[in-house]
Amino acid sequence: MNNREIRFHRAGDVNVKAGRHLGPRLLTDYEIVYFPVGSRTRYEADGTGHILDSACVLLTRPGELHEYRFDPDSPCRHLFVHFDVDPLSGLIHYRLLKDFQYSVIPVQDRSLIPQHMKQMLYLFHVKPPRWRTMAEKLLLYMLEELESGLETESDSGPYDERTMPPQISGALQYIEAHSREQIEVEQLARLAGWSHEHFTRTFQQHVGHAPKHWIIRRKMNAAAQLLLQRTDSIKQIARDLGFADEYYFHRLFRRTTGMTATEYRRKYGDARMRELAPPDDWGRFYPLNHYFILDNPGPDE
Numbered sequence: 001m002n003n004r005e006i007r008f009h010r011a012g013d014v015n016v017k018a019g020r021h022l023g024p025r026l027l028t029d030y031e032i033v034y035f036p037v038g039s040r041t042r043y044e045a046d047g048t049g050h051i052l053d054s055a056c057v058l059l060t061r062p063g064e065l066h067e068y069r070f071d072p073d074s075p076c077r078h079l080f081v082h083f084d085v086d087p088l089s090g091l092i093h094y095r096l097l098k099d100f101q102y103s104v105i106p107v108q109d110r111s112l113i114p115q116h117m118k119q120m121l122y123l124f125h126v127k128p129p130r131w132r133t134m135a136e137k138l139l140l141y142m143l144e145e146l147e148s149g150l151e152t153e154s155d156s157g158p159y160d161e162r163t164m165p166p167q168i169s170g171a172l173q174y175i176e177a178h179s180r181e182q183i184e185v186e187q188l189a190r191l192a193g194w195s196h197e198h199f200t201r202t203f204q205q206h207v208g209h210a211p212k213h214w215i216i217r218r219k220m221n222a223a224a225q226l227l228l229q230r231t232d233s234i235k236q237i238a239r240d241l242g243f244a245d246e247y248y249f250h251r252l253f254r255r256t257t258g259m260t261a262t263e264y265r266r267k268y269g270d271a272r273m274r275e276l277a278p279p280d281d282w283g284r285f286y287p288l289n290h291y292f293i294l295d296n297p298g299p300d301e
Contacts, residue, residue: 005089006136008294009082011124015075023067030097032142033058033080034107034117038177039071045103054174054191055107057146059096066103079117083139091140094147105146106170116142124294164206167192171203175215179222182242185211220256223249227265234261 009029016022024044035041038054045066052058060066070076085091107113116138123131123138149166171188188211189199203211219241226237238249253261 004132004136005086005091006139007084007086008124008132008135009084010293011079011081011121013077013079013118013121015077016070018070018074018076019072020070020076021068022070024065025067026063026065027060027082028062029082029084030062031058031060031080031082032139033060033078034113035076035078036114037077038174039074039076041071041076042069043067043104044069048103050104052104054170054177056170057105057107057113057142058103059105059146060103061097064103079121081117081120081139091143094143096143096146105149106166106173108145108149108164108166108169108173111145113142113145165202167194167199168203168206171199171211172207172214175218179218180241183215185215216252217256219243220253223253223261224257224264227261228269234265237261 034057035052036055038056039052041052043050043052043058043066045060045064085097091097120135120138123135149169171192174188174191175183185200186196188203189196192199194202200211203209203214207214209217223237223241226232226240227234230237232240234250235246238246241249243249250261253264257264259267
């Protein structure tokens, strides 16, 4: 079956070398790219630059001039799919597919995009019966999720308190991914594209805590895990979490948990915790650094 709403061209899951420069380039199809972790990679499109310092999805459209300057110090892994959309289908109504301002979209908390990207690449690799149909449905779900994340105060009225704006979800993910670094509220506000005051007010509304208080809570949660998983001194753990002042760390930990770090380690420590290696982000069922060429029509059944 060749007359389809979506036609896939190529895809891959690659880990590029540090410092690589790709572009400027113009595509004749759409490309959706998922970066599972933040880095110092810079993406430029339509005259605007973005530092991809947290997990995100990029959507590049046909005829959109863009380029990548990958992290100068570390390899950078990303998953990508190139595809076309039938202009006569109903899919072209997505703002994502026609508006250049939507290029870099934070991956929200509990997003299914990571799993769907991996599943699509698995289908491209194995090509089981009806693989094209299943891949189309996965891509359609991803477009729906990304499109829903574009709902903002300007086009949907006042915030529904049950719906978290993507700027706040992105900030929460950034805090989780950078819990071992110094994080400033002003920095989070800039990443969200909001003023410090608006960011702080909106964060408090949806999270229930001021940003600074939430950062401390997450750092103390990370500290509690490290105390159980590692044998390093408490001073070293404090330093690893960005605390130059060990005594300040002790005060925060006791205020958060109700006990000192030493008491916490003694009460909850378990030697089995220190035997566990950090888990892989997700298992892989297809070859890494492999390009799947999908242009040639083939059987779907």
